[in-house]
Amino acid sequence: MIVQKYGGTSVGTAARIRRVSRRIAATVRRGEQVVVVVSAMGHTTDRMIALAQSVNPEPPARELDMLVANGETITAPLVAMCLEGMGVAAISLSGLQAGVRTSAQHSRARIQDINPGRILEALREGKVPVVAGFQGVTERLEITTLGRGGSDTTAVALAAALKADSCEIYTDVDGIFTADPKVVRNARKLTYIRYDEMLELAAVGARVMHPRAVEIGELYGVPIHVRSSFHDGVGTMIVAQVPMEERQRVRGIAQETNVAKITVLGVADRPGVAAAIFEPLGKAGISVDVIVQNIGRSGHTDLTFSVAESDLKAAVKLVKAAIKDVGARSVSSAGGIAKLSIVGTGMLGTPGIAGRMFRALADAGINIEMISTSEIRITCLVARDQVEKGVRILHKTFELEKS
């Protein structure tokens, strides 16, 4: 059994819905059991949000969910009826009908449970279930949406619940690349990538897969095949362990340009201060990324951290309010920054990777403002206008063009 997920671009027009349906029909005719998950057509969701804001600049999240969920419940019956017209029995299912039960946090609900009764019934009847992605219902049958990466999450969660052999994510790119092909001309498509590598890449700027879906795939061991909906070529398999010959020290490079930094000078160096500063940001839904704290002198320290530049204004306001309580000398901020990251399980226990990265950037005259690392990732914050140059240099340094 295969779960196939088609994103908004893949179903953006009637012609594309016909093409997607032909692909589903071909899979069915090969004898596979297929469950389909679809996103809203093209820019439907954006248009609905714009319409919402034209009647209420701050629409309540519950009502916004009721509204935007229609995007997917429009696509699903269109695909189902297109399949029927091609002689392939199909049935569309809303999130509710597909048994997708979620938490009640509107606009960012979490899938709690999937009761795939109706999906299994459809499969028994020889029908292709076409499920509206991105949405679910609470216990009270309130409509929820899953937030960014929602349809991917629906697809992988369904694959897990149905114990499907794999989950295919059809998208408008060919797979996962060693770097953004728009930045690095000879970036190479990866045949395999590990869940943890994909998670790190997604976290630091690779837009193809949202981390949520990858996490579920890892947790339930669902192989995820990221591939193009425009041709039949294979894409990238996201799996637990890549074949020996596929391993490399550095697997991929990612950049993220929507970055700004905030520096709090002269903070009291005592327990609870960091919490007092970061808690209000968390409550406001602002993700804080790289955090650097200098070694304190005479009971005070400096704290620098990065946030999305689109969150900068709100973040500065909250930080200024917070330091009134805990005390600090001043708050400064700056935009125009970018994150430049290398990711790869191969770098675990391989000394010298970080050194090569810093040396290559230094030789190219790129100044590193902050550094953050995980076990399989090294991230440098650099000036935004230098990040693409940095990506190209690192791609060459680690010879990622070679397979």
Place this chain on the structure above:
Amino acid sequence: MIVQKYGGTSVGTAARIRRVSRRIAATVRRGEQVVVVVSAMGHTTDRMIALAQSVNPEPPARELDMLVANGETITAPLVAMCLEGMGVAAISLSGLQAGVRTSAQHSRARIQDINPGRILEALREGKVPVVAGFQGVTERLEITTLGRGGSDTTAVALAAALKADSCEIYTDVDGIFTADPKVVRNARKLTYIRYDEMLELAAVGARVMHPRAVEIGELYGVPIHVRSSFHDGVGTMIVAQVPMEERQRVRGIAQETNVAKITVLGVADRPGVAAAIFEPLGKAGISVDVIVQNIGRSGHTDLTFSVAESDLKAAVKLVKAAIKDVGARSVSSAGGIAKLSIVGTGMLGTPGIAGRMFRALADAGINIEMISTSEIRITCLVARDQVEKGVRILHKTFELEKS
């Protein structure tokens, strides 16, 4: 408690949604409990059907219902969030959430039961429930739509279930008129009309209210106020009994131009023949209207009946197939006909009304092809190019311009 229903034109744009919301807010601020029912915005439903047909010329009814039901579940949250923005607590509800349980006949489901639990809960919490009209769910939670007049039906059925004081149907006309104001310049808006009169007018061409909603109103004694969403003027109240001074012999005149006739010559004059001809039409969903059968001679008779001209081709095919079994000389058909009807409870037991109608048409040189009557209606089939002249003449003959 008032149920207010806003049709597609009334909510066709963001600006109109704001206007509708201001009206709802004003009603709430007068201290009324309001339940709102909305249709799909403007031509949304037509556009969805066109999209469906571009992927499958004959979309399965179940999938088409899944698709078009989104029209109303788009409008409902938009109105709810607009009200919230105006400081009026509101909550949108899909047909499912509003407890609208229907039969399983897709595209023409019947409301079987309404469980208004969530609507009552919203009202208790001081919120305006904004219900998606035109839709419901079966016991299996399959999405259904109610067919023509569906949102009106939802509104009146909700008013009945909630024992509301009245149901206001907001539309793009000012109310029910003695005749189509586009045809008769001095047509008069009726302040009151009886359910049975409205049913007859709707059945013979008055488009403002669909008979289904009026029937439910009559059955449960829900006063229906048909009024304009563009201004505050009162419209027409549809009630069980009109005030004494409002009674008139003839209440209104309606025309219907999509009419054709089929004549079956030389049919055997024995039991079962009419059934053999009309049963297949009924099964195909073709309504047969006026039926005239001549007195038989030598065991044979001629049968003439009217159908919608848009059904003519299909109807002729079915009739030709049917007469192969029962025997008949020939089948002929003609389009270009119209129905011209006068309606009014006042004509019950008032001799001479029919005579005045026929005389007035004859004096104007309008030939009557067929006649059909109910207790409160007389319908003449006339040439289509003469029907508007006929409406004007009858309006004058029965002095309908005078209140």
